[in-house]
Amino acid sequence: MLRDITLGQYYAKDSVIHRLDPRVKIVAVIVYIIMLFLVRDFIGYAVSFAAAAAVICASGVPFRFILRGMKPVAVILALTFLLNLFLYPGTVLLSAGPFHITQQGLHQALFMACRLILLIFGTAILTYTTKPMKLTDGMEALMSPLSRFGFPAHEIAIIMSIALRFIPMLVQEADKIMKAQQARGADFESGNIIRRVRSLMPLFIPLFIGAFRIAQDLAMAMEARCYRGGTGRTRLHVMKLHKRDAAASVLLAVYAGLILAERILPALF
């Protein structure tokens, strides 16, 4: 049951999008998210959707994979949609008993839904086309200018990469403990939610003790291999910008320009 959990959701493929520098991809997603919040009308979403769709096509990640990323947020999506639909004041379009749907409510509900869906598209493309290790490297590189002001950029990156290494192991461990306890009659799968959470407690305690042991051993092993923080460290993988990264940046600027124009110069649209 626990073995289904995979970290991240990398979709292995050799596309231009996959090969882009992780720093460029992270910056692009951040810009894209900011732009989504600046969009004034549906035309802006149409532009954003076109941009996202073009990137998805170029990445070769099947569209249904992107949709799958929707599942965990489907409830939030439905909830925002319904709340906006029924609770927004304005000119009434339809009413049934205590429920009214207003014109502004319908607009707002659709508007928010579009924003959420497009947000998920963006982050899904990033995680589908970038290996978790590369994401960490990219984030470290982007944050490192901040370390001059005491921001722990390297530490955050190493914490993330250690988590990437040990989460699958802890999951395996949890699976083992669960099987051992099931063999002795433990029941994790029936009863209401409180019962089920309670039955998981004996699973977490050995897991936590195990994790502390690992942390202690690992800290010593890292010290033995001359780890002393980020200063003076070189890297096996050095990120280099290529022509494709420049091209992607130009396209990103064009997209951002369009959205800003839509916001600032409504007459144009």
Add this chain to the structure above:
Amino acid sequence: MKEIEMENIIRIVDMTLQYPPADEDADPQTAIDGLSLEIKEGSFVAVLGQNGSGKSTLAKTINALLPPTGGDIFVCGMNTKDDELIWEIRRSAGMVFQNPDNQLVSAVVEDDVAFGPENLGVPTEEIRQRIDDAMKKTGIFEQRKKSPHMLSGGQKQRVAIAGVIAMRPRCILFDEPTAMLDPKGRLEVMNIIKALKKEGITVLLITHFMEEAAEADRVIVMRQGKIAADAPPADLFSDTENVRRLGLDLPPAVEIRELLRAGGVDISDDVLDMGSLARVLCAGAEVTDGTERRRVREE
């Protein structure tokens, strides 16, 4: 003076290590008690001893992970008490731990092997060269893109060894590297250790397996933080009474050798492993076999 230091890659002088007491009233726990030891460069030394005899503590003090509370330790002539030399000491005397899972840092094998050189500030092109060398030497080059949790225990331990080799150490301390492995994994790791020794790297192997100790040039037996015996394995294991008194077992091959001796077969003390035991017995068998065949021909 310099020459002596070069010859003795590790020199420990009257070293004591006390762990701080668990609570205020308790006495401090003495793990190493006035130990002196010299290890020649290029030798293969096995360290035996019962649980709690101070073997791991000894390895950690040599790696400068624990500062001695008394006495001095010199690694390649560098005192482990000198804070400025700590990194050079850890680079020169690398360490491989018992649990293969808890010493790998990265989610990708080659990145893990690169961790040490990265910490040392080795230039990128040289890191690539060093890790490829190290991974080929330990036979995990084909696995370089995999995640450690997809590998067997033996493979993981070889990744850990590659990570140390990539730092280009002169000496490697192994703390029970095979304790958690199956027989196949143990054999793989032992073969690498022997290959390293052949290359001139000094090996200090802490183990509970007597047949592994039998492969060393020199065996040190620890008891209560002191050295209880220090001899070549052939000498140590020839005195079976003494071995039992030290709380050790005999290597399986020596056990058989002793039984054969008791049965009247004459076998030398140098026979310590199954391979040489088999060779000695076969040599004997060939003679009888040969005489028999000759007899058949004569008829």
